[in-house]
Amino acid sequence: MSWISVEKAKKLEERFGYPKVSESKGVVSVEVPKDKFIEFLKFLKEDKEYDFRMFIDLTIIDHGEKEDPRFQGVVILFSPSNQERIIVKTWALDETLPTLTTLWKGAKWAEREAWDMFGIKFEGHENLVRMLLWETYPYHPLRKDFPLEGIKDTYLPSLNETLRGDVLEGMFNYDRMHTAIPTMEDLEITQKKRMPVKTSQIVLNWGPLHPGTHGTIWFLFDLDGEYVRQCDIIIGQLHRGVEKIGENVNWQQFIPYTDRMDYIAAINENHAYVLAAEKLLGIEVPEKAKWIRTMMAELSRINSHLLWLGTYALDLGALTMFLYTFREREKIMDIIEGISGARFTISYFRIGGVFADLPYGALDAIEHLTKDLPKRIDDYETLLTRNRIWLSRNKDVCIITEEDVYDFGLTGAVARASGVPYDIRKIDKYDAYGEVEFDIPVGETGDSYDRYLVRMEEMRQSIRIIQQCVAKLRKMSKNDPYFFQTPDEKKLKVTIDGRGMKLPAGEVYASSDNPRGELGFYIYNKKDGLKAHRMRIRSGAFYNLQVFTKAIIGRPIADAITLLSTIDPVVGETDR
Amino acid sequence: MGIKKVRPKPQTLVEKIFFLDFIKGLKTTIKHLWKKVITVDFPYEVVTPPPRFRGIHGLRTVDGTEGPEFESWVKRLKIKPPEIGETRCIACKFCQAACPVPELFDIQAEKLDVPEGHPHYGLKVMTVFKMDLSKCTFCGLCTQACPTDCIIMTDIYDLSAYTRRNWVLDKDMLTQIANDFVARRGKEKFNEISQWREDQKLWPEYDKTREKLWDFNMPKLGPNYQDQTA
Numbered sequence: 001m002s003w004i005s006v007e008k009a010k011k012l013e014e015r016f017g018y019p020k021v022s023e024s025k026g027v028v029s030v031e032v033p034k035d036k037f038i039e040f041l042k043f044l045k046e047d048k049e050y051d052f053r054m055f056i057d058l059t060i061i062d063h064g065e066k067e068d069p070r071f072q073g074v075v076i077l078f079s080p081s082n083q084e085r086i087i088v089k090t091w092a093l094d095e096t097l098p099t100l101t102t103l104w105k106g107a108k109w110a111e112r113e114a115w116d117m118f119g120i121k122f123e124g125h126e127n128l129v130r131m132l133l134w135e136t137y138p139y140h141p142l143r144k145d146f147p148l149e150g151i152k153d154t155y156l157p158s159l160n161e162t163l164r165g166d167v168l169e170g171m172f173n174y175d176r177m178h179t180a181i182p183t184m185e186d187l188e189i190t191q192k193k194r195m196p197v198k199t200s201q202i203v204l205n206w207g208p209l210h211p212g213t214h215g216t217i218w219f220l221f222d223l224d225g226e227y228v229r230q231c232d233i234i235i236g237q238l239h240r241g242v243e244k245i246g247e248n249v250n251w252q253q254f255i256p257y258t259d260r261m262d263y264i265a266a267i268n269e270n271h272a273y274v275l276a277a278e279k280l281l282g283i284e285v286p287e288k289a290k291w292i293r294t295m296m297a298e299l300s301r302i303n304s305h306l307l308w309l310g311t312y313a314l315d316l317g318a319l320t321m322f323l324y325t326f327r328e329r330e331k332i333m334d335i336i337e338g339i340s341g342a343r344f345t346i347s348y349f350r351i352g353g354v355f356a357d358l359p360y361g362a363l364d365a366i367e368h369l370t371k372d373l374p375k376r377i378d379d380y381e382t383l384l385t386r387n388r389i390w391l392s393r394n395k396d397v398c399i400i401t402e403e404d405v406y407d408f409g410l411t412g413a414v415a416r417a418s419g420v421p422y423d424i425r426k427i428d429k430y431d432a433y434g435e436v437e438f439d440i441p442v443g444e445t446g447d448s449y450d451r452y453l454v455r456m457e458e459m460r461q462s463i464r465i466i467q468q469c470v471a472k473l474r475k476m477s478k479n480d481p482y483f484f485q486t487p488d489e490k491k492l493k494v495t496i497d498g499r500g501m502k503l504p505a506g507e508v509y510a511s512s513d514n515p516r517g518e519l520g521f522y523i524y525n526k527k528d529g530l531k532a533h534r535m536r537i538r539s540g541a542f543y544n545l546q547v548f549t550k551a552i553i554g555r556p557i558a559d560a561i562t563l564l565s566t567i568d569p570v571v572g573e574t575d576r
Numbered sequence: 577m578g579i580k581k582v583r584p585k586p587q588t589l590v591e592k593i594f595f596l597d598f599i600k601g602l603k604t605t606i607k608h609l610w611k612k613v614i615t616v617d618f619p620y621e622v623v624t625p626p627p628r629f630r631g632i633h634g635l636r637t638v639d640g641t642e643g644p645e646f647e648s649w650v651k652r653l654k655i656k657p658p659e660i661g662e663t664r665c666i667a668c669k670f671c672q673a674a675c676p677v678p679e680l681f682d683i684q685a686e687k688l689d690v691p692e693g694h695p696h697y698g699l700k701v702m703t704v705f706k707m708d709l710s711k712c713t714f715c716g717l718c719t720q721a722c723p724t725d726c727i728i729m730t731d732i733y734d735l736s737a738y739t740r741r742n743w744v745l746d747k748d749m750l751t752q753i754a755n756d757f758v759a760r761r762g763k764e765k766f767n768e769i770s771q772w773r774e775d776q777k778l779w780p781e782y783d784k785t786r787e788k789l790w791d792f793n794m795p796k797l798g799p800n801y802q803d804q805t806a
Binding site: 026086168170171172173187249253254255256257259260297320324327330331334335337339340341342345347355356358359360361362363364365367368369372379382383385386388391421437438439440441442443444450453454456457461465473474475476477478479496497499572 | 578579580581582583584591592598600601602604605608614625627628629630641669670673674675676682687706708710713714716717718720721728729739740741743744746772774775776778779787789790791793795796797798799800801802803804
C-alpha cells in the first residue's frame with residue numbers, strides 16, 4: 001500500500017547491480033553506496049517509469065559510537081504518477097554526504113537540520129549553517145553520545161527559588177548548572193551567517209516575537225525599497241528536542257509529547273504517531289476505534305482551520321472573523337474536552353485504539369455541531385470570499401507552482417492549492433478513510449486566494465466525513481472493543497498505559513494528513529525494545545515554511561503576512 | 577478519486593458598482609448584532625468541567641467501593657491492610673512507570689516498626705507521595721496505570737501559585753483533594769467498583785453556564801449506540 005513493490009525495486013538491483021533491496025513491514029528501502037548516491041537518485045527522479053519526483057524527507061540514523069560506519073543517510077521519495085514511496089539509504093562515510101540540493105531545492109533545510117543535529121557535512125551545500133540551534137553551539141544533540149538532559153556547562157542559579165538569600169533545594173528547584181543558552185553575540189553571529197551577502201541596503205528583522213508570525217519565527221528580509229530580494233528564516237526558538245525525547249521514553253509515553261508539537265491539531269499529531277507505531281507492531285485496531293479516530297481527527301482539522309481562518313483574517317484586518325471562528329472553535333473544544341478530558345493537549349489516541357469509549361451523548365453533540373457548522377461557514381464566506389479588499393490582498397499573491405510542490409516537498413493544503421491532489425487520506429487510506437466519501441479540493445493557480453478556498457472547502461469535506469462516521473458509529477454496539485485485545489499476552493503485549501510494551505525491530509514510515517501537511521513518523525528500531533532507536537518526525541509545517549523563502553522573492557513586504565498565514569505553519573511542529 | 581476544483585467566478589460589474597460584496601458582509605454582521613452575548617463572565621460565572629476532565633490529581637481513600645482485585649494487590653505488595661479512610665495507595669509505583677516525566681513523582685514506602693508476632697509485622701505502608709505538578713503534562717496515563725484506582729484526576733484546573741513550592745503536592749493534600757472531589761462529583765464519574773461509569777455524560781447537564789458558549793442552542797444528550805440505554 002503506497003510503497004514501491006519489492007519486484008519493482010529488484011529491477012533496480014538488476015539494472016545497476018549495486019543497490020540492495022530490503023523490506024520491513026511493507027516499507028521498501030534500497031541501500032546504495034555513497035559514490036553512486038546522487039547518480040541513483042537522479043535516475044529515480046528523472047526516469048519515466050519510476051518518476052520519484054517528490055521529495056518527502058531526508059534524515060540521518062546514528063547507529064551508535066561503536067559502529068563503523070556510524071551514520072546512515074535516509075531519503076524518502078514519492079512518485080506522484082505511481083502513488084508510491086521509496087526509501088533510499090546510504091552510509092555517510094567520514095561523516096559527509098553529497099548534497100541533494102542540486103536535485104531538490106527542498107533538501108536545503110533538511111540538510112541544515114542533519115548538520116545541526118548529527119554533524120554530517122553535505123558537500124556542495126550552498127550555505128551549510130545550523131537549522132534549529134544557534135551557530136556557536138558546540139554539540140550535535142541527536143548523536144547517541146549526547147545525553148538526554150544535555151551537557152550542563154552554564155552556571156545559572158538565578159532560576160532557583162531563594163529564601164533570605166539562600167537558594168532552596170528540593171523537588172521544585174532546578175539544578176544550578178544549566179545547559180548552554182545563546183547570548184546576544186551568539187544570535188548576532190547566527191543572523192550574519194544566515195545571510196552572508198546582502199544585496200541591498202536594508203535587512204529587516206521580523207520576529208521572533210511579533211504577533212504576526214504566529215509564534216516564534218525570525219524572518220530576515222533583504223529589502224530593496226518595499227520589495228524582498230532575499231529572505232531567510234531562523235527557527236528553533238521553540239526547539240525542545242522532541243525527536244531526542246522520542247528515543248528516550250516508552251512507546252505510549254511519547255503520545256503526550258506529540259500533542260505539544262502541533263498544539264493546534266494535537267489529535268492529528270497523535271494519529272500520525274500511533275499509525276506508525278501500529279504499523280511497526282503489525283496490529284489492526286478494532287473497527288470502532290478506527291471510526292472514532294477518523295471522526296476525532298476531522299473534528300480537530302476543522303478546529304485547526306477555524307483558528308487559521310480567524311487569525312489569517314485578523315492579520316489582514318478583518319477583526320470580526322476572529323470573533324466568529326472562535327465561537328465555533330469553543331464548541332468543538334467543548335466536545336473534545338468532554339470526550340477526552342482536555343481541550344488542547346488531548347492525547348486521546350493510544351497505540352492500539354483509543355483510551356476510552358465515547359461518553360454518553362457525544363455523538364448527539366457532534367451531530368448537532370455538523371448541522372450548525374455549514375451555515376456558519378457560509379457566513380464566513382459571505383464576509384470574505386467576494387469581498388474586494390480580501391480579493392486584492394489575496395488574488396495572485398505569492399504563487400507557488402506545481403514544480404515547487406515537488407521540489408520543496410510541499411504537502412497539505414499548500415500542495416493542493418497548487419493543483420497537486422496529494423492527500424495521504426486518499427493515498428494511504430489509513431483507519432476508516434478508505435470507507436468514507438470525500439473530495440479533495442484542488443486549486444488552479446496556487447496563489448494565496450486558492451489556499452484560502454482550498455481550506456474552506458476542506459472544512460466542508462471534513463463535516464461530510466464526520467457525518468458518515470457518526471452514522472456508522474450509531475450502528476455499533478456499546479460492547480464493541482475500542483482498544484486492541486491481544487490474543488496472546490506473552491507474545492504481544494499492548495497496554496493502554498504503555499508499561500512493558502515492546503515494539504519489534506524494523507523500520508517503518510507512516511504518515512497522516514495533518515491540517516498543516518503530511519506529518520510522518522519514521523521509526524527505526526534495531527532490536528525489540530521499550531524505546532525507539534531513531535524517531536524521525538517529518539514535519540509538514542517545516543517543509544511548507546521553507547517555500548516561504550522562495551515565494552516571497554520579488555513581492556512587497558506586506559505580502560509576507562498573507563503568505564505566512566496561508567502557509568499556516570505552527571512553530572511547535574517546525575521546531576519540534 | 578474525488579477531486580473538486582475551487583475557484584469562484586470573478587466579481588461582476590454590478591457587484592463592483594453597487595458595493596454588493598460590502599452590503600452582503602454588513603448584513604451578516606448586523607444579523608449578529610442582535611444576538612445574545614455568549615461570553616462567559618469568568619470568574620463570576622464558571623463552566624463546570626465534564627466528568628472526564630483531567631485536572632489536578634488526587635489520591636482516593638478506602639471507602640468500600642474498591643475494585644475486586646484490591647485485596648490481592650495489597651497482599652502481593654505486602655502492604656498493611658488499609659482501614660476505611662486510609663489511603664488506597666500500595667506504593668507499587670506503576671503511576672511513575674507510566675508517566676512521561678517520571679521524575680515528578682516521589683513515592684516511598686516504609687516497613688512498620690512493630691515487634692515480631694504483631695499481625696502487621698513485616699508489612700509496609702506508604703509514607704511519602706509527592707507530585708510536582710509543574711512538571712506534569714496532565715495526560716492521564718498514571719490514572720490508567722493505577723491497579724487500585726487510587727490516583728484519580730479531578731475537575732480542579734486553577735493551579736496558579738506564587739511560588740514553585742506550591743505546585744508540589746504531598747500525600748495529605750492529594751488525599752484531601754480526592755475526598756473532596758469524590759464527595760462532590762464521585763457519583764457522576766465512578767461506579768460502585770471505582771471504575772469509570774459506562775454512562776458518563778459528555779458534560780454535566782445541570783450546568784446552565786455552558787448554554788452560553790453554545791449560543792443558547794444546546795444539543796440534547798442521548799445514547800450513542802443502538803443498544804445503549806439512558
